[in-house]
Amino acid sequence: MYDLAVAVSGYLPGEAGVVDTRHQYNHLFDLFVPIGLAVFAIFAGLILFMALRYRRRQRAGGRTEARLAELVYVAVLAGIVALLVTNTFRTEAKVDRVAARPGLAVTVTAAKWNWRFTYPAYGISVVSADIHPSTLVVPTNQTIRFRMTSLDVIHSFYVPGLRFKRDAFPGKATTFDLVFERPRFMGECAEFCGLHHADMRFGVEAMPAPEFRAWVAQTQREQRAAG
Amino acid sequence: MTALAPAPVTRPTPASGVIEWFAGTDHKSVGVRLGVTAFVFFLAAGVLALLMRSELAEPGMQLVSRNTYNQLFTMHGSLMIYVAITPLALALGTYIVPLQVGAAEILAPRVALVGYWLLLAGGITMCTGFLTTHGAARAGWTAFDPLSDSVNSPGTGMDLWIIGVTLAALGATLVAACVLGTILVRRAPGMTMLRIPVFCWAMLVTCLMVVMSFPVLVVAMALLYVDRHFGGVFEGAGGAVAYQHLFWFYGHPVVYVMFFPFVGAVAEVVATFSRKRFFGYKAIVLSLLVFAAISMSVWAHHMFATGQVKNQYFALTSMLLVLPAGVEYFDMIGTMMGGAILLRTPMLFALGFLIQFLVGGLSGIFVASPPLDYHVHDTFVIVAHFHYTLFAGSVFAFFAAVYYWWPKMTGRMLGEGLGKLQFWVMVIGTNLTFMPMFFLGNDGMVRRIADYTPQTGWQHLNEVATLGSYLIAVSVAIFCVNVFRSLRAGTPAGGDPWEGQTLEWATSSPPPRHNFDRLPPVRSHAPLLDLREERQARGAGAPA
Numbered sequence: 001m002y003d004l005a006v007a008v009s010g011y012l013p014g015e016a017g018v019v020d021t022r023h024q025y026n027h028l029f030d031l032f033v034p035i036g037l038a039v040f041a042i043f044a045g046l047i048l049f050m051a052l053r054y055r056r057r058q059r060a061g062g063r064t065e066a067r068l069a070e071l072v073y074v075a076v077l078a079g080i081v082a083l084l085v086t087n088t089f090r091t092e093a094k095v096d097r098v099a100a101r102p103g104l105a106v107t108v109t110a111a112k113w114n115w116r117f118t119y120p121a122y123g124i125s126v127v128s129a130d131i132h133p134s135t136l137v138v139p140t141n142q143t144i145r146f147r148m149t150s151l152d153v154i155h156s157f158y159v160p161g162l163r164f165k166r167d168a169f170p171g172k173a174t175t176f177d178l179v180f181e182r183p184r185f186m187g188e189c190a191e192f193c194g195l196h197h198a199d200m201r202f203g204v205e206a207m208p209a210p211e212f213r214a215w216v217a218q219t220q221r222e223q224r225a226a227g
Numbered sequence: 228m229t230a231l232a233p234a235p236v237t238r239p240t241p242a243s244g245v246i247e248w249f250a251g252t253d254h255k256s257v258g259v260r261l262g263v264t265a266f267v268f269f270l271a272a273g274v275l276a277l278l279m280r281s282e283l284a285e286p287g288m289q290l291v292s293r294n295t296y297n298q299l300f301t302m303h304g305s306l307m308i309y310v311a312i313t314p315l316a317l318a319l320g321t322y323i324v325p326l327q328v329g330a331a332e333i334l335a336p337r338v339a340l341v342g343y344w345l346l347l348a349g350g351i352t353m354c355t356g357f358l359t360t361h362g363a364a365r366a367g368w369t370a371f372d373p374l375s376d377s378v379n380s381p382g383t384g385m386d387l388w389i390i391g392v393t394l395a396a397l398g399a400t401l402v403a404a405c406v407l408g409t410i411l412v413r414r415a416p417g418m419t420m421l422r423i424p425v426f427c428w429a430m431l432v433t434c435l436m437v438v439m440s441f442p443v444l445v446v447a448m449a450l451l452y453v454d455r456h457f458g459g460v461f462e463g464a465g466g467a468v469a470y471q472h473l474f475w476f477y478g479h480p481v482v483y484v485m486f487f488p489f490v491g492a493v494a495e496v497v498a499t500f501s502r503k504r505f506f507g508y509k510a511i512v513l514s515l516l517v518f519a520a521i522s523m524s525v526w527a528h529h530m531f532a533t534g535q536v537k538n539q540y541f542a543l544t545s546m547l548l549v550l551p552a553g554v555e556y557f558d559m560i561g562t563m564m565g566g567a568i569l570l571r572t573p574m575l576f577a578l579g580f581l582i583q584f585l586v587g588g589l590s591g592i593f594v595a596s597p598p599l600d601y602h603v604h605d606t607f608v609i610v611a612h613f614h615y616t617l618f619a620g621s622v623f624a625f626f627a628a629v630y631y632w633w634p635k636m637t638g639r640m641l642g643e644g645l646g647k648l649q650f651w652v653m654v655i656g657t658n659l660t661f662m663p664m665f666f667l668g669n670d671g672m673v674r675r676i677a678d679y680t681p682q683t684g685w686q687h688l689n690e691v692a693t694l695g696s697y698l699i700a701v702s703v704a705i706f707c708v709n710v711f712r713s714l715r716a717g718t719p720a721g722g723d724p725w726e727g728q729t730l731e732w733a734t735s736s737p738p739p740r741h742n743f744d745r746l747p748p749v750r751s752h753a754p755l756l757d758l759r760e761e762r763q764a765r766g767a768g769a770p771a
Binding site: 021025036039048059060073074078088152156174176188192194197198 | 293297366367371374379468506507508510532533538539542543546550556559560561564568570589592593596597599601606670671673679
């Protein structure tokens with residue numbers, strides 16, 4: 001749960017550009033799930049009630065038509081649908097929005113069964129070493145612009161902690177923005193991609209800007225030394 | 228002029244034995260063969276699921292290799308959807324629809340028979356993949372390009388899968404066309420379109436969807452085959468997206484093909500065991516038509532995470548399905564209200580369907596919202612969602628239909644005690660299996676993975692799910708025992724053991740070759756109920 005301002009407006013206080021996908025997800029979740037649970041309770045309750053209340057009676061009575069009630073009921077359902085759809089549209093507009101000026105650009109290259117993260121501005125890239133999955137390193141609380149492509153089949157870049165995934169297609173660049181607030185995330189490939197699909201993981205390390213700059217400098221030195 | 232005298236009509240002698248099994252065109256025997264065949268595929272696909280659940284119970288690979296696991300889930304989904312649940316639905320239609328509309332025969336019986344052969348051949352062809360050097364298909368039941376192309380899925384198993392799916396889709400299309408035609412042109416005198424039973428309306432919209440969407444799958448499979456062997460069809464990213472559009476244009480309607488017939492069967496069961504006329508007949512007819520129409524335009528909600536479709540449109544159409552689905556629930560509850568309910572086994576399974584399908588339907592609204600789907604797409608939330616619709620929903624309704632119509636088909640009753648035992652074991656097993664998957668998926672467990680690390684903490688919920696799947700196996704075994712006992716020494720059913728309301732109960736069990744010696748007058752969608760009410764109104768139980 002989070003504060004009322006977020007629940008009402010859907011906006012995070014003090015944020016600019018792209019929003020945290022996790023908060024957006026929670027906002028919709030807190031709308032959809034209680035409604036769903038309530039509807040389940042009402043209908044399951046009614047079905048059980050009818051089954052027990054009208055059990056083993058001698059003769060059936062009751063109506064076989066109630067058009068006005070049914071019309072009113074459909075109108076109520078339509079109202080609920082309208083609520084869900086409008087909230088969905090509003091939230092999706094925020095989640096899909098890309099910032100005018102992202103803080104950092106990262107190129108993601110997916111291939112069976114590995115991830116490569118390239119930082120064009122710094123001329124460095126991260127790949128997996130031996131059996132260790134590659135780690136995406138990003139500064140916290142900045143809009144990161146991802147440009148993603150695949151070298152072979154369709155993969156899907158999925159960070160459960162951010163409640164976000166996007167497919168990577170071969171021969172096509174997909175662009176999306178994300179903001180990382182917490183220090184660590186687990187990442188997976190979500191689209192089945194063959195033999196080692198289950199092992200196509202990656203890590204995310206998010207750090208404050210100064211630490212990130214230090215990491216960039218160090219990685220640049222290492223990669224230059226390695227040629 | 229004796230030469231012009233009409234030749235004596237030569238009636239074909241009824242075939243028997245092996246010939247009848249392969250070539251009999253009676254809709255009842257085609258329906259039974261289709262049902263039995265589909266149920267065997269259902270059992271086979273269930274065994275594959277048990278192997279998968281056993282592998283997932285613990286982190287690490289214990290039972291099968293990754294390669295085998297990928298074949299298991301591919302073939303589990305493929306068998307279930309192409310040659311088990313869809314044909315089970317069509318088998319019910321083939322057997323019951325001509326009886327319910329008072330027809331002597333299905334329209335174009337030989338076409339329906341060819342449809343059965345094609346479905347059988349399709350299922351066997353798919354399975355023969357297991358016998359090839361590289362094993363069966365392993366690109367998922369959706370076989371997305373480029374994963375399914377010749378570079379990423381070499382081997383004969385994938386080709387056999389494509390051929391099998393094509394045959395099964397063609398077969399289903401033919402059977403559906405025959406059922407559809409029967410409803411449209413073979414109705415008994417007096418049976419207007421607004422007097423056909425609810426199950427027939429459900430089959431009508433089902434068959435409409437089959438004949439409109441399955442040919443698209445046939446085209447997609449043909450293109451995939453050409454692409455694998457000659458290349459050049461699904462080139463580049465545009466090709467990969469185009470394949471998904473073609474596939475889901477079939478792939479979404481098919482989930483309703485696997486749903487409507489069972490809704491229709493449940494409607495019959497609920498009305499019969501509430502001993503009351505179905506509530507809101509016109510409303511549910513309209514809702515089925517609206518349902519079918521909208522569900523032809525929701526396919527790309529399977530593609531929200533691709534970033535390649537207009538998500539808002541498909542989110543809107545998907546959520547609109549709430550309205551017709553809501554009407555169906557309203558009418559089911561309205562039917563029970565004021566009834567004189569008998570909680571026999573068919574009714575228990577029908578109630579199980581109604582309550583458990585709610586979980587599948589409501590979670591369907593959840594995943595119809597793209598920002599929510601961005602998280603749960605391709606995770607175990609989706610696996611839980613569609614198993615609540617297909618297993619906790621459709622399969623429960625299938626058992627409701629079997630317990631309901633078995634006496635009609637065989638002339639013998641299934642055991643009530645074993646039936647109720649099966650129901651309760653199945654309810655517990657189903658919910659133990661699929662409920663934990665919602666939590667696993669929300670925690671980030673993606674689907675189609677052969678393994679997960681111990682650090683994820685997913686083991687306990689997976690153990691629960693695996694235990695549940697074994698209980699489902701036990702419940703299906705109880706059903707098989709019940710069937711065996713009924714066939715050997717079941718209580719004779721008579722023509723109408725349930726006080727049925729529709730025409731199939733106005734003939735013997737099983738019905739004769741041409742179904743009816745004579746038909747009662749048809750003045751509503753429940754002609755036998757009309758007769759019973761007339762007799763009661765006359766104040767005396769007229770001799771039967």
